[in-house]
Amino acid sequence: MKNITLNNGLEMPILGYGVYQISPEECEKNVSEAISAGYRSIDTAQAYGNEEGVGTAIKKSGIPRSEFFVTTKIWISNAGFEQAKKSIEQSLQKLQTNYIDLLLIHQPFGDYYGTYSAMEEAYKEGKAKAIGVSNFYPDRFIDLAEHVSVKPAVNQVETHVFNQQIKSQELMDKYGTKVMSWGPFAEGKNNFFSNETLQNIGKKYGKSVAQVALRFLIQRDIIVIPKTVTKERMIENINVFDFELSRQDMDSIFKLDIAESLFFSHYDADFVKMILSYKI
Numbered sequence: 001m002k003n004i005t006l007n008n009g010l011e012m013p014i015l016g017y018g019v020y021q022i023s024p025e026e027c028e029k030n031v032s033e034a035i036s037a038g039y040r041s042i043d044t045a046q047a048y049g050n051e052e053g054v055g056t057a058i059k060k061s062g063i064p065r066s067e068f069f070v071t072t073k074i075w076i077s078n079a080g081f082e083q084a085k086k087s088i089e090q091s092l093q094k095l096q097t098n099y100i101d102l103l104l105i106h107q108p109f110g111d112y113y114g115t116y117s118a119m120e121e122a123y124k125e126g127k128a129k130a131i132g133v134s135n136f137y138p139d140r141f142i143d144l145a146e147h148v149s150v151k152p153a154v155n156q157v158e159t160h161v162f163n164q165q166i167k168s169q170e171l172m173d174k175y176g177t178k179v180m181s182w183g184p185f186a187e188g189k190n191n192f193f194s195n196e197t198l199q200n201i202g203k204k205y206g207k208s209v210a211q212v213a214l215r216f217l218i219q220r221d222i223i224v225i226p227k228t229v230t231k232e233r234m235i236e237n238i239n240v241f242d243f244e245l246s247r248q249d250m251d252s253i254f255k256l257d258i259a260e261s262l263f264f265s266h267y268d269a270d271f272v273k274m275i276l277s278y279k280i
């Protein structure tokens with residue numbers, strides 16, 4: 001596994017396992033399988049309702065906690081200094097650990113400055129080894145990054161071959177903030193897995209579309225956390241460190257960028273209203 005160094009010197013696996021849309025009941029089993037397949041970095045969130053399953057799988061693995069890298073995210077309904085502080089304690093309890101490796105603000109809404117202050121406090125106390133944000137697009141990202149003392153270590157944003165976040169990455173670079181991709185396969189949208197460019201490149205290396213798509217991001221220094229509940233795919237998705245895409249193949253994939261979300265816009269009032277109404 002290749003590691004990436006965050007802006008505070010912390011090392012993080014460049015590839016991990018994401019558990020969005022995995023039920024609390026299934027989560028422990030899936031994370032245990034991912035651990036057996038070699039994953040050591042797990043990405044969860046308060047809003048996924050499955051932090052407990054992640055913690056239990058890690059505990060039951062018998063592998064020292066120090067070998068894992070656990071990311072979780074504070075949801076909007078826990079925003080604000082006091083509420084966020086409480087929720088960090090709840091996450092620690094559910095994850096059955098005394099520190100979170102990477103703690104993120106899930107969405108740029110609510111009193112996220114208060115949330116960030118609580119995270120900075122947790123960072124200073126050693127309860128979080130690194131802190132950062134998610135879904136902070138350039139305007140909100142720069143506003144926050146300019147006003148806080150602990151610069152975000154990562155910004156987890158929708159990033160895949162069709163929405164490559166080229167400009168955002170250039171901006172984040174100025175703060176040493178790493179791009180962490182969510183939806184590295186765009187959840188299969190836009191006929192992702194039958195894309196001809198990716199298929200043809202894959203054939204040259206004896207690799208699948210999924211492997212080529214992950215490799216493209218990794219070669220751009222982007223952290224990936226693909227999700228699958230299928231054991232064979234877990235193995236496939238982690239098996240991306242034995243080949244390297246040529247400059248020419250990287251360039252062909254750069255051309256697939258439409259620089260637009262395939263999901264939703266954080267600037268759409270109805271979408272914002274919808275996620276604000278989701279309480280945990």
Ligand code: NAP
Pocket residue numbers: 017018019020021043044106134135156157181182183184185186187188193210211225226227228229230233236237
């Ligand atoms: P994704 O990883 O882009 O796609 C997951 C989908 O791809 C699933 O349907 C999975 O199917 C399928 N798949 C996985 N590997 C495959 C393979 N090798 N071949 C064919 N199909 C494959 O989507 P995601 O779960 O949205 O994103 C990944 C992680 O990012 C999440 O789990 C979560 O941790 C994080 N995330 C964060 C945010 C945020 O707001 N911060 C938003 C979304 C996601 P099966 O599971 O059926 O195998």
